[in-house]
Amino acid sequence: MGGSPTVIGDEPAGVESAHAEPASPQPASPQPASDQASDQPGNQLSDQPGHLNDRSGNLSDRPGRLGDEPVVDPRLVADRRKQHSAEGVQARARQGGDSVDPPPSSRSETDLVVVTGVSGGGRSTVARALENVGYYVVDNLPQALLLDMAELAHQAGGAAKRTAMVLDVRSRAFSTDLPSAVKALRERGFNPRVVFVDADDEVLIRRFESVRRSHPLQGSGRLSDGIIAERELLLEAREQADVLIDTTHLNVNQLRSRVEELFGGEDTRRLRVTVLSFGFKYGLPPDADFVLDARFLPNPYWVPQLREHTGRDADVSQYVLGQRGAVTFVETYARLINATAPGFEREGKRYLTVAVGCTGGKHRSVAISEELARRLRDVRLAATAQHRDLGRE
Numbered sequence: 001m002g003g004s005p006t007v008i009g010d011e012p013a014g015v016e017s018a019h020a021e022p023a024s025p026q027p028a029s030p031q032p033a034s035d036q037a038s039d040q041p042g043n044q045l046s047d048q049p050g051h052l053n054d055r056s057g058n059l060s061d062r063p064g065r066l067g068d069e070p071v072v073d074p075r076l077v078a079d080r081r082k083q084h085s086a087e088g089v090q091a092r093a094r095q096g097g098d099s100v101d102p103p104p105s106s107r108s109e110t111d112l113v114v115v116t117g118v119s120g121g122g123r124s125t126v127a128r129a130l131e132n133v134g135y136y137v138v139d140n141l142p143q144a145l146l147l148d149m150a151e152l153a154h155q156a157g158g159a160a161k162r163t164a165m166v167l168d169v170r171s172r173a174f175s176t177d178l179p180s181a182v183k184a185l186r187e188r189g190f191n192p193r194v195v196f197v198d199a200d201d202e203v204l205i206r207r208f209e210s211v212r213r214s215h216p217l218q219g220s221g222r223l224s225d226g227i228i229a230e231r232e233l234l235l236e237a238r239e240q241a242d243v244l245i246d247t248t249h250l251n252v253n254q255l256r257s258r259v260e261e262l263f264g265g266e267d268t269r270r271l272r273v274t275v276l277s278f279g280f281k282y283g284l285p286p287d288a289d290f291v292l293d294a295r296f297l298p299n300p301y302w303v304p305q306l307r308e309h310t311g312r313d314a315d316v317s318q319y320v321l322g323q324r325g326a327v328t329f330v331e332t333y334a335r336l337i338n339a340t341a342p343g344f345e346r347e348g349k350r351y352l353t354v355a356v357g358c359t360g361g362k363h364r365s366v367a368i369s370e371e372l373a374r375r376l377r378d379v380r381l382a383a384t385a386q387h388r389d390l391g392r393e
Helices: 074-084 086-094 123-132 143-156 178-187 201-211 223-239 252-263 314-321 326-346 364-378
Strands: 111-117 136-138 162-166 193-198 243-246 272-279 290-293 351-358 382-387
Touching (some): 111 143, 123 162, 178 223, 193 223, 272 364, 314 364
Parallel strands (some): 111 162, 136 162, 272 382
8 A cells, every 4th residue: 555644543543554555645535434434543433344443453555444344342242241231430430530329229328207296295305306316407498498408418428328307387388288308318318207286276276375375376366276277287197197196185294205106216215324434622513413431441642552543443442442431332322323213214315314422532442433334234234334534643
């Protein structure tokens, strides 16, 4: 071949074959547009077989063709397939290219709870109970923002992976179609649970009268008119709720316990006991539920070989617990706390602080706190020892 150089794929134009014989210029024969190879990278495949953007192969006598048979580079085909595959799209998104929505299956891992119900039914108590068991709670959220909030929770992850959205009549000023909003969440791959809080009309009226508030939908009418109007708005939402909680005969603690049973694990409902050592000379802990005084025991501070040690050291602990009355003191309070723990749990108390004091909070109170926490754990209470003033001297 002579004359004009043959351009193949992305190779630069103007490169002649090393064995080409000089030849007199010949008029260039017209080429169909589809047969002309581009000198730009990334040229697409021609509609005609045998014309391609390739860098390898033996030149034939026909310009722009490789060999006698049409040839398609398998690497090019594989690259094109990968580019348009889901895997390729995700890879480009990770590299900062195309933006890709998370797959629906990953959205279903976000724990969403939608709380609604009649005014005065106890939505606020439900919201606080959900916070107690680890949910991120958004109150008074308009229904039109349900999907946006769910997407934010999904993208944030972490603590927001468990999100509760509370709606009331004020939210419904933006929209009254909660079932459609929940349906839109499910169509996007979320799996929300809808909680509806209800109570009898007579109970609702008593609750509103006890706080001297009007119903949000009452207007210029009576309290009962607002309740009836709200029930009509919420009829479909009530029928489609996943969880219906009737609070007619429940007090605040019973309702909170009910929510924690439904949405919290066993650990979230257990009473957690903190046994806190302190020094009386630094003041009482303000959050203490019980205060124990260990100053009736001899002070290891006056024993030279124990002075620099603390109640965490074995020699100090043995010295303190070996004193007359020390073990009886610990056993008595362990039985007292174990006996009162179920009552605290029934009343909704989740944290109990038992403060144990001595003069400086270094020896006696530390040793007693460690031993008391150990005995409470032996009776299956969640107890930990902390030392407020250790190291202050």
